[in-house]
Amino acid sequence: MTTPTTNSRTIDVALGSRSYPVWIGPGLLTDHARWRATLRGRHALVISNTTVAPLYLPRVSEGLEGLQWSSYLLDDGEAHKTFANVGRALEALAQLGATRDACVVALGGGVVGDLAGFTAACWMRGIDFIQMPTTLLSMVDSSVGGKTGVNLPAGKNLVGAFHQPRAVVADIDTLASLPDREYRAGLAEVVKGAAIGDPAFFAWLEQNAEALNARDTAPLVEAIARKVVYKAGVVARDETEQGERALLNLGHTFGHALETAGKYQVLLHGEGVAVGMLLAAQLSERLGMGTAGDTTRLHRLLTTLGLPTAIPGGMAPEQLLALMRLDKKNLAGTLRLILWRGIGRAEIVSGVDEADVLAVLESATG
Structure with missing residues (x-):
């Protein structure tokens, strides 16, 4: 409510x-x-x-x-x-x-x-x-x-x-x-909510990106509220992350690995999520799930909001993959990632082939 x-x-x-x-x-x-x-x-x-x-x-x-x-x-x-x-x-x-x-x-x-x-x-x-x-x-x-x-x-x-x-x-x-960099990092989490399950909200963000960059009060309150309403609904249905709530981790397996590899000094959490979401979209596209058009829309919105979209230099793909193996969502020693079939259609995918993940990491390494 x-x-x-x-x-x-x-x-x-x-x-x-x-x-x-x-x-x-x-x-x-x-x-x-x-x-x-x-x-x-x-x-x-x-x-x-x-x-x-x-x-x-x-x-x-x-x-x-x-x-x-x-x-x-x-x-x-x-x-x-x-x-x-x-x-x-x-x-x-x-x-x-x-x-x-x-x-x-x-x-x-x-x-x-x-x-x-x-x-x-x-x-x-x-x-x-x-x-x-x-x-x-x-x-x-x-x-x-x-x-x-x-x-x-x-x-x-x-x-x-x-x-x-x-x-x-x-x-x-x-x-x-709040410094601009910290503010933009927060916008990444707003984008994430829309990317997971609300294509209409994603389109609203595309239309209001410049107003959000300017920190205009009305659209800012609206963006916060829409993201909180979405998350509150998911939490109400799955408080302890037994199923649907895991979708809120879109981009997080990649993003946490990036943060850890940088010893929390290179990327802010929201920046890691931004890069991680794009990597998840690229992996989805590689696996035949997502489309190039949706990946492009995500890349464009993140760029408009001033967020990073590439893996920082000095981070080895093999190191990032090793860190991803420690993710809490993994089951039975295999990668379990949040991917999508396009904007607003995220899903949990188990048994992801590490070779595909490594290929995406290698293609995005600066």
Whole structure:
């Protein structure tokens, strides 16, 4: 369900008898009455990072008056989504004296949200947490659906838990401070949702690409809401990724390998997804599933939105294939990828021949 106003939306993520709101719009971090009502206890730990906290923690802290609360700040970047930082966050909860009705507040992008959610899932076997995403990528993807986790040197998100938030507070005012590169990376996840299952949305993105590049408020709220509505529907039908939800990983097997190969310093997550989606489309075309026309449309849209479409230099195809073998979707030692039969028609494909994957990687290597 989505409730529109002039420049805001409320979307309910329904999970059987459970549900939670996703609020999208301006001024939400300072709408204290709205989100404070979702906190049930007297303890709160705000997890953020050293870039976001100076900008937005004061707005959140005003809404925590009267509670016993503290904050734990990560350094900025994917490389800090580690067990070591989870341990430090848990120690912060211990020092706070947090009880089972405590709440973790995730103020930041996807790294903060994933780590904060995993911390909340671990403390006393699971306490509440609220997502306050401050990047476009986290607003449209990682803050919704309850996936949490941390990285290992062997690969991204290999450890985690499904732990749903109490609410998602997506204040689009925070996007004003987002660097262009980070903003564009978020648009990749918007494109992904359309590419998986909504050809009409894909066409809308083609028509509104320049307005999105300009960060115009109305189309931006509309794009976020449409992506969240799509993802919320998938999560409601398949919360723990036993089937349909795996489709949301279009481009991720390739993209995670690219991120890991670059030690999280070369590509942002959304950039990896952009390149990964195009590689998935090219592999689909090679396997006789997709068409050259749809691959071209995807390439054109990604390019218009300022996203990368080629494998960065210095990454060997054999290395990327080895990293892809560690993907969580694989079964019985064989590659299991999300491919498509054209825009809006993604599907899970098992037993993909590694020779075909290697050929696509080799053709796209810079």
